[in-house]
Amino acid sequence: MNKPTFHYFGNKAGVEGASQVKKTIDDITKGSEYYKRQEEKQGLYNQKIEQMLQEIERYKKDSNKMIEASESIKQKIKSFKIKTDRVWAHFDMDMFYVACELLDKPELADKPVAVGGSQIISTSNYIARKFGVRSAMPTFVAKQLCPDLIVLGLNFDKYKTCSNIFIGILKQYDEQLESMGMDEANLDLTQYLKDNDISYDQIEQLAQRIRQQVFQSTKLTCSCGIGPNKMLAKLASERNKPDGLYIIQQDMEAIEQFMEDLPLRKIPGIGMVTEQILQGLGYNFCKDVKTKPEYLYFVLTSKTFEFILQSCYGYSRNEHSEDEDQQSISVSRTFQAIATQDDMEKKIEEIAELLSEDLQSADRIGNHLTLTIKTAKFEVRNKSIQLPQYTNSQLMISQFGKQILKLMWPIEPIRLLGLKMQQLKQPQMLQKQSIQQFCQKKDQKQEQILSNDECSNISNQLIGQKLKTPNPKVFQCPICCKEIDCKGNNQMMNKHIDRCLGGDQQSNHKSNTTPTQFFKKK
Secondary structure (H helix, E strand, C coil), rough: CCCCCCCCCCCCCCCCCHHHHHHHHHHCCCCCCCHHHHHHHHHHHHHHHHHHHHHHHHHHHHHHHHHHHHHHHHHHHCCCCCCCCCEEEEEEEECCCCCCCCHHHHHHHHCCCEECCCCCEEEEEHHHHHCCCCCCHHHHHHHHCCCCCCCEECCCHHHHHHHHHHHHCCCCCCCCECCCCCCEEEEHHHHHHHHCCCCHHHHHHHHHHHHHHHHHCCCCCCCEEEECCCCCCCCEEEECCCCCCCCCCCCCHHHHHHCEEEEEEHCCCCHHHHCCCCCCCCCEEEHHHHHHCCHHHHHEEEHHHHHHHHHHHHCCCCCCCCCCCCCCEEEEEEEEEEEEEHHHHHHHHHHHHHHHHHHHHHCCCCEEEEEEEEEECCCEEEEEEEEEEECCCCHHHHHHHHHHHHHHHCCEEEEEEEEEEEEEEEHHHHHHHHHHHHHHHHHHHCCCCCHHHCCHHHHHHHCCCCCCCCCCCEECCCCCCCCEECCCHHHHHHHHHHHHHCCCCCCCCCCCCCCCEEECCC
């Protein structure tokens, strides 16, 4: 466990020759700042694993504790009421960015191709993956693994156009679909099957028909997984990539058989760090957790243990849930190192626009913003602030992001910058507030969104100085959440709110979720 494991190694459809790829990556990166940083992290993981193993040994000697853990786990397993009466589908576009580019460059179809920049690969085709090239891999490593690799630049406008067609087709079958980004989505097909008198025996024909629709409209292929819940459908979609279909039948025996030999890393929510620690404890597959769950019960937080245990049994949410906890939405980008404040502020503007789009697409607003940077030496720093009001506005996210940057200054050259919005809510929740409640809030402590001029002075507030806020020139309506230029006129503001309360504001976007914190603090 001495050598570091890189986040861009393994666990990707199409990657072959894992041991040789890992050796090549080690040879290429050894001695670099990144390798040194990963070595430091690996040392910390190893310490954590050793502490956990010692703790497990102590509990093994306490028979009462072991019996207590065993009984508690049995009760948890009994509570996993896996419903098999619903039909979920997960559609995932194959090598999406590259596939979009190959539409305009068909002559590259039989060559190793990736999309990204001079620093990081965003995605690669399956020919390149055979050499070990995959997403989130440094470009210089990718080119060492595959000297003939062709790297194309990113074109998000093109990808967005294809994505809109893809999502539009899927919405014909589930208007409440849960988009996982531009290239994948979860659908609950249960009601569609019922409304159209389609039996489960015909689900394969339906899935193939949807895939064919996508191909005819975009000239791009997608893979599909069918299962009784959201997680199982997602896992099934990875079985026959690319351009494949896999169906998990609606019975417990089929679910157990599917999960038995599944690597733990495949479970959505289990990342590289968690995988390494679980492997260090002797857990590689779902069957390992089911065979000896007691040891994890002792060293993981109760929430994390329950998540892993229920996932290994195939238990997951199987209905759309508007109230499901969504912790955050974030966007980050890697680039060639930049050093000036102006360059960093331009990056914040770009990322704020992307974050705003994601928030609006997910139908969420938030009031807790975090700026994360990674230096050229691969050190990560972040800082957060509480915003004065919930927002998903690109302008406000950008302005507050720049102010956080000023608070973090001076900063050495950076190669990654990210913005994360937390404490998310659905805008519809604000529609339930009456005009009287809103007016009462105005008489209390002001929690309004700041205008551009006021936002430029927010650093005074952040470092503890009191900021006197006049009536804003721009305010965010608490009903429709749009930004309204009221020029400081309260009458204009109130008229707009009255119109909203009398109108019919709706939104159809869905949400993402983020993994939980996994390990107990020692």
